[in-house]
Amino acid sequence: MQTLDQADRQYALHPFTHLSNHQAQGPFLIERGEGVYVWDDKGNRLLEGMSGLWCASLGFSEQRLVDAATRQFAALPYAHMFSHHSTQPAIELSQRLVNMAPEGIGKCFFVNSGSEAVDTAVKMVWYYNNALGRPQKKTIIARRNAYHGVTVAAGSLTGLPYAQDGFDLPAIPVIHVDTPHAYRYAENGESEQAYSTRLAEALEQQILEAGADTIAAFIAEPVMGAGGVLVPPAGYFEKIQAVLARHDILFIADEVICGFGRTGNAWGSETYGIKPDMMTSAKQLSSAYLPIGAVLVSDAIYDAMQSHADKLGVFGTGNTYGGHPVAAAVALETLRIYEDDDIFGQVRQRSPHFLERVNALQNHPLVGNARGVGLIGAIELVADKDSRSPFPAADKIAVQVMLAARQHGLILRAAPGDTVAFCPPLIINDEQIDEMFDAVTDALNDVHQQHKPA
Structure with a gap:
């Protein structure tokens, strides 16, 4: 045997x-x-x-999560969210996530993992720009050493060779910019603020060279996790966001690792003063007890996507298990534990x-x-x-x-x-x-x- x-x-x-x-x-x-x-x-x-x-x-x-899953399995082990369907756990979780998100975030879309969340965010960014009549505005800016997942779009954004070598990635239009790692890349005697200014200036130069009308979004982890737990230098995100605002480029905060308390706040965005247009989350959303992820979307992006759907019909993306009622029930109980304890x-x-x-x-x-x-x-x-x-x-x-x-x-x-x-x-x-x-x-x-x- x-x-x-x-x-x-x-x-x-x-x-x-x-x-x-x-x-x-x-x-x-x-x-x-x-x-x-x-x-x-x-x-x-x-x-x-x-x-x-x-x-x-x-x-x-954590017995409360086991019990939440057991109760939901007994009541309704599966239902989907396609074609106007929903369930109580999915609705309540959507509401809770939006209410705890930064100002301006108004909608929640469920997936099953961080990689799926990033792929979906990219699709939404493209859909949004098509809705606004900007079909050329599709390139995503990511950072070297960033980790955003391993599916085709997410793996293209990931700035680590092992996630791309042998897979013919990147497979989408992406520009990788400098890693914010002061210990390795700041110049002798350069302050963190000065280093951040230099990174922001380099980002702006790359945007101008590529053409701002081709750049759709910038994606960043508040703290770069799998790339080496790289904590941003002082002033970094403030200066980066100013550049993005000047060129009408969306900010996607990849909160898959940082979200739900890891940095001491609900979101890494809160810790570092990020005001995202979109957020991706997973991992600690359910304390990993069941697979679930979410894309959180600003009202402005949703309004544009809704108007485009009025022209096209069905908003044609989704996942069989997105918003799975058992996973949603466990995630909802996880958020309750975060609050109760x-x-x-x-x-x-x-x-x-x-x-x-x-x-x-x-x-x-x-x-x-x-x-x-x-x-x-x-x-x-x-x-x-x-x-x-x-x-x-x-x-x-x-x-x-x-x-x-x-x-x-x-x-x-x-x-x-x-x-x-x-x-x-x-x-x-x-x-x-x-x-x-x-x-x-x-x-x-x-x-x-x-x-x-x-």
Whole structure:
């Protein structure tokens, strides 16, 4: 009889996995979870320092979400939202999301994932410009190192080579502009404000070169997650938004990671003073208990799309499971828990201790830069602190730290640029924060010992 390990190697095709290496090493099997912890198939308890994939905000044993799903499964396990259909959970969730969104957002469209949300936002932007008689205004500006998903449009916007190599992406008109990463790209002695001004000026120059009448939207994560937890420099979004306003370019805030308390506020847009025309969300919307995402759209965009639909007929986009009643019920209960337990307030309360422990790692010989906001952070590893020179790519130094952390009972994630990311469940307490960073320190020490000169 095959073991699970054997069956996985024979039948499963894993995302974001080196396919040949997987055949040699097999899967890392997780069997159960409770609170901020998970257990592997060998009985080892590990603190889930990444909330799965930036998403399990309420941990792995929230009974209220289990009960919400159970009740809805018993009442109505499926219904769709096509052709004027709807359900109570979908309607109530739409209302709640719009009411908690920034000013000007008036409509909510449901999908099943962050990638679907970004793809749908792109389609809506194109539809909107067609409605306004601007068929040439279709190019989307994204940023290098950004992560917006892996479907065809979202993968085209993602500014990371591994999401495009071999897939013939980008497949839509996109311009990738500079990454806002002061540690790597600010000039010597340049302030964050001056660096932000330079980035905004470079953006405007690229818009002028391409022709503003061809640029439809700019998309950005408030904090760049999978690209290395890059926190924007001071003044960045204020200056970027001024450029976009001058050239009638929409702002899409990709809140898939930042939304629902990760930065200490309901939205990363709130944390950084972003006034978006559209927002994409997923992940913590349901604490990852069921797949669901949403595109939030301004009244101005909706009004234009509605007028276009009056000419064309059906608004011809949607998903079979978009607004699934069970997923919507779980998401609705997730938002209630955030409010009932003041989860966003807890994030603000825990954040100073979390960031203190993140920033303390700056003193480690392997760490060139430590950064974070709310309950998301990262360290960037360097071979030499003074020159900020990286390790050879073949060393995969961040992966070494990630694997060493697992030996100390902690799950982390290696990100591009020799970065190790932290994104624990929002319910983590101070003692568990210390447990997490003690394990990080032990992992760094292990790897440093291996790389010391003989």
